[in-house]
Amino acid sequence: MSHGPSRRNFRMTNEISDLAPPPWLDAYWAALQRARAAGRLPHALLVAGPAGVGKRLLADLLARSLLCQRPGPDGRPCGHCQDCHLFRVGNHPDLVRVGPDPEGKSDEIRIGSIRDLVESEGLTPTRGAHKLISIDPADRMNPSAANALLKTLEEPAPGTLFCLITERAYLLPATVRSRCQRLALGLPDEAQALGWLAGRIKTGGDPVLLLRLAHGAPLRALGLADQALLARRDAAFAGFLAVGQGERDPVAEAQAWGDLGPRVSLDWLSGWVSDLLRLRTDGAAGYLSNPDKRGALVQLTGRLDLLAGHRYLQRILRARASQDSPLNPQLLHESLLIDWAHLASKAS
Numbered sequence: 001m002s003h004g005p006s007r008r009n010f011r012m013t014n015e016i017s018d019l020a021p022p023p024w025l026d027a028y029w030a031a032l033q034r035a036r037a038a039g040r041l042p043h044a045l046l047v048a049g050p051a052g053v054g055k056r057l058l059a060d061l062l063a064r065s066l067l068c069q070r071p072g073p074d075g076r077p078c079g080h081c082q083d084c085h086l087f088r089v090g091n092h093p094d095l096v097r098v099g100p101d102p103e104g105k106s107d108e109i110r111i112g113s114i115r116d117l118v119e120s121e122g123l124t125p126t127r128g129a130h131k132l133i134s135i136d137p138a139d140r141m142n143p144s145a146a147n148a149l150l151k152t153l154e155e156p157a158p159g160t161l162f163c164l165i166t167e168r169a170y171l172l173p174a175t176v177r178s179r180c181q182r183l184a185l186g187l188p189d190e191a192q193a194l195g196w197l198a199g200r201i202k203t204g205g206d207p208v209l210l211l212r213l214a215h216g217a218p219l220r221a222l223g224l225a226d227q228a229l230l231a232r233r234d235a236a237f238a239g240f241l242a243v244g245q246g247e248r249d250p251v252a253e254a255q256a257w258g259d260l261g262p263r264v265s266l267d268w269l270s271g272w273v274s275d276l277l278r279l280r281t282d283g284a285a286g287y288l289s290n291p292d293k294r295g296a297l298v299q300l301t302g303r304l305d306l307l308a309g310h311r312y313l314q315r316i317l318r319a320r321a322s323q324d325s326p327l328n329p330q331l332l333h334e335s336l337l338i339d340w341a342h343l344a345s346k347a348s
């Protein structure tokens, strides 16, 4: 497989450096600060919720607030002290981030990472009163890692706060979940999300479209506000359309998707097919995930058998749910696009 210099890996990223929580997390923030003031902060938090609602943002802000030497009355970090500085440069000794080894073959968090943490002086604060340990994504802990963590959660060290961050809390062992206080973050309402996005999209993208594409998750919408990524989506959609119309070879199109990680491609594909199914049922469907593609999608609906379409969507969603397993993206794209070509050619 060739990787020319123009190739680029499209991923959804975002950089947020605010010192205040976004408005839809205010209530969670206030509750955490009340618990802190009362000396009732738990030893472990499970920060759960869909991608892009601010789980990491909240956990990081809490960490920063606990490490800061002069937090404000509402708990916000000052942004200026030595601890805030160490946090900002990613070098605070009392904030430990545990995740899958980026160099590793698997995406798992292995027992070694948890053991290192527990056995070294890892759990003793060095600068202040708190030690923060972020395990992210916590659902990647393999069973032995989760088991090693469990022992620590059963006998917490004073001042230590674990933040387990996950989109898929159900994958964590019940024994771990039950040792954590759960913060289940949900999607904000659209108006609140749009208000927050308004000042933050610098690239001139349409906030309403971006929020739809992000399934209502504001941080995700911000990550999508990238002209190159949106252009890439247009190109992939054009390919999807051409395959559906029998004008493009699905294998060739799969090859053209070589720069798309499955996280992105499956999200797009499931959105297009969901919209097709909505339009197949109701040609004037008010809500679409891809309102900008309505015209093109309407033209495809005649090619779609409803039942087969639903089965196809289930297939995409299953692939999306298991995307962390080491699938070959090329083969996955080929197989999904070949299915799509068949699906669209069979119906009348």
Ligand SMILES: [Zn+2]
Pocket: 067, 068, 069, 070, 071, 077, 078, 079, 080, 081, 082, 083, 084
């Ligand atoms: Zn500070």
